[in-house]
Amino acid sequence: MRALQLIEDRRLETVDLPEPGAPELGEVTVAIKAVALNHIDVWGWRGMAFAKRKMPLVIGAEASGVVETVGPGVSNLRPGELVSIYGARICGRCKNCVEKRDNLCEHVQGVHGFHLDGFAQERINLPARLLVPAPPGVSDVAAALAPVTFGTVEHMLFDNAKLQPGETILVHAGGSGIGTAAIQLAKKMGCTVITTVGSDAKIEPAKALGADHVINYREDRFEGVVRKLTKKRGVDVVFEHVGADTFAGSMLSMKKGGRLVTCGSTSGVSTQINLMQLFQQQLKLLGSFGCRMENMANAMQKMAQGLVHPVIDTEVTFDDIDTALKRMEGRDVFGKIILRV
Numbered sequence: 001m002r003a004l005q006l007i008e009d010r011r012l013e014t015v016d017l018p019e020p021g022a023p024e025l026g027e028v029t030v031a032i033k034a035v036a037l038n039h040i041d042v043w044g045w046r047g048m049a050f051a052k053r054k055m056p057l058v059i060g061a062e063a064s065g066v067v068e069t070v071g072p073g074v075s076n077l078r079p080g081e082l083v084s085i086y087g088a089r090i091c092g093r094c095k096n097c098v099e100k101r102d103n104l105c106e107h108v109q110g111v112h113g114f115h116l117d118g119f120a121q122e123r124i125n126l127p128a129r130l131l132v133p134a135p136p137g138v139s140d141v142a143a144a145l146a147p148v149t150f151g152t153v154e155h156m157l158f159d160n161a162k163l164q165p166g167e168t169i170l171v172h173a174g175g176s177g178i179g180t181a182a183i184q185l186a187k188k189m190g191c192t193v194i195t196t197v198g199s200d201a202k203i204e205p206a207k208a209l210g211a212d213h214v215i216n217y218r219e220d221r222f223e224g225v226v227r228k229l230t231k232k233r234g235v236d237v238v239f240e241h242v243g244a245d246t247f248a249g250s251m252l253s254m255k256k257g258g259r260l261v262t263c264g265s266t267s268g269v270s271t272q273i274n275l276m277q278l279f280q281q282q283l284k285l286l287g288s289f290g291c292r293m294e295n296m297a298n299a300m301q302k303m304a305q306g307l308v309h310p311v312i313d314t315e316v317t318f319d320d321i322d323t324a325l326k327r328m329e330g331r332d333v334f335g336k337i338i339l340r341v
């Protein structure tokens with residue numbers, strides 16, 4: 001079967017791998033349909049000095065597939081069923097797993113596509129407990145966006161930042177995959193959404209998703225515009241994932257007691273924080289990584305109801321992977337790039 005492997009930094013190849021064989025106890029064989037690309041793929045491709053990884057490595061951290069064969073002991077899934085795949089290999093037995101705080105698993109074995117072989121392959125055997133069935137009306141592309149794109153955002157906005165109807169939120173990089181999800185999810189619950197984009201071409205698409213105000217951060221200092229738009233008050237919540245380039249401005253964009261939730265640092269991992277600002281303004285900084293499987297199920301329910309929809313930049317094949325990752329690195333995308341398997 002075909003698979004897309006990272007051989008060394010910046011060298012990806014389509015290779016032939018052996019079929020996975022019959023599923024073992026508690027496992028199913030999944031035929032992968034769609035893989036959504038993420039910044040974790042970009043980080044992985046260009047090399048990360050601080051992460052220990054094995055190579056070669058099959059890439060792809062976020063995917064959907066169809067159940068092909070069900071192994072012994074699996075009763076909740078049937079062949080032909082479309083599933084969204086939880087991307088981290090969690091234990092399922094520790095206190096956090098049992099209490100459904102999946103992304104706080106104490107014995108996680110790693111993230112697929114980064115520490116462990118990922119989903120850019122035709123077939124894979126996976127524990128049934130890591131598969132979330134897609135409800136009727138959800139496409140394979142939409143189901144591929146439930147784990148990272150929509151699940152991460154559900155977890156950030158609702159579990160961590162506890163976003164409330166009527167609040168004002170600043171969503172960074174409204175044209176990114178998680179940005180397009182955050183705009184829709186916040187708008188649908190009745191929030192005022194301010195978002196930033198890196199080019200004028202992204203302003204109208206961001207408004208079409210529900211953003212009330214769109215700031216081109218290359219032309220205006222976003223923190224100044226945010227203070228003007230909120231009459232110097234600041235926003236209730238900042239949705240961060242850009243990191244070094246935006247963090248100081250994000251701190252200045254919050255109202256007293258505001259919450260900043262972050263899941264990424266695409267522009268760099270280090271920044272300085274003014275501690276006096278942190279405690280005097282009583283700001284709350286919330287780190288968020290991945291999601292709970294329940295977040296994926298909730299996101300797919302909203303997709304099935306037509307409340308939110310996946311925003312797709314392009315669909316590509318294994319042959320186009322280098323171009324796709326370069327475009328992501330250059331932030332020259334609106335929405336998600338889907339890798340067809």
Ligand SMILES: [Zn+2]
Pocket residue numbers: 090091092093094095096097098104105106107108
């Ligand atoms: Zn666990």
